[in-house]
Amino acid sequence: MTITNQDLQIFINAIKTSSNYDFSEYSDKSLKRRLAKVLIDYKMEISGLISQLKGNNTFLEQVVKDVTVNTTELFRDPNIWQILKYHVLPKFKNQSSINIWHAGCSTGQEVYSLLMLLHELDLFEKSKVYATDLNNDVLQVAKKGVYKYRFNINYLDNFDKSMKENPYNYEEYNEIPYEKYFTIDKSKDIIKMNQFLLDKPIFKKHDLVKDGNIFYVKFDLILCRNVIIYFNYELQNKVFDLFYNNLYPNGYLLLGMHESILGPYASRFDKMGQFYQKKEMFTYMP
């Protein structure tokens, strides 16, 4: 099934008039593909889909969920989590509180990954972790913290690399049992996060395109991984503006493994590997 530019435009307009969602600055390659998949899955033509969208809010929410991408893992890209553990989070050790925003958290795996690191570093109690996503359904999954086991056995490898090994000292090996943080039930085929982790984050629905900062605090660290790849260049810059304005000076931004700041905001951050640190700005007073 091929989606024309016109089909896509009609779809974007229909969503925009019937809801608060605005996909007009999304990257169209992937949006077209997702829309084609939705039409096949629902066995519908574009015209049928459009008329259903108007006036059927449940259906609209479902479609929004289907056209946005929600893949995530526990400790996806272990190297990143090692840098976070050994180089970034320790910088907050002497602060009385730490504010972290996980923007586009999807089903929450990386929110819990972060919490485990904070706990290992004794920073758990003084951290406030805010996690947001565009979509309510994925947030419900995130709140429950229950994931399939057999599909996700690589979570355990990722955990071992990120939590047990120290890449800067090969002789160090921390024997941290999985049970400290989650329970594996093979008969039910699930991995369930432990209660103290579930109780910690504040999950909220939030649209990066237009909601701004809904928490009225500034952040020491913002994680936004594999979200902006679905935005076009202009929208990416708007999101960088939002992040820049809501980070403390010297605060950190972590993007996905292959995401980077290419435009005007590049000069306002120092790049250290995958991490961006907000530069301290000095105002020149003549």
Add this chain to the structure above:
Amino acid sequence: MYKAIVIGGSAGSFQVVTRILSSFSPNFNMPVFLSLHRLKHVRSGFLEALTMKSKIPIIEPNDKEQIKPGKAYLAPANYHMYIELGNRIALSTEEPVHHSRPSIDLSFITASNVYREKLIGIILSGANHDGAYGLKKVQENGGLTIVQNPKDCQVTTMTEAAISLAKIDHVFSIDQMADFISKLK
């Protein structure tokens, strides 16, 4: 006359990819897109291994990175790689296609939409059907289709699937492939 090359390969393709990369002439000046399946746990080292004998620089691109001629873009592990209008690459973490991420089909289809008849599509040794549909799109848009000779492949599933689905312009042995590549500018 051609403006870009897109190459797909899976199991058993490492050697032939290396051979292709080492065959480019000094005045070769097109972008090359490599969509190669790799073992789940081999996330690093692959780029370095490919780079060793390559005549052109190989990059694992970032999202929205500008495409430059004379460079090879390797789809990063665990991402689909799209070629976009406006000369940029886009990455995606959408679910795997044919159990694969990167998906060869997706790189081929999007490259074909951009470069049309100016694209060369090459399918190499591999153990699943990924790439066959993509190569068909290359052909439908007037591009040149090339498949590694199944007799030369360690695993023939992928090349046979491509041959049965799309009209193929050249079925090349590894030597013929290298010879063809060396004449491109």
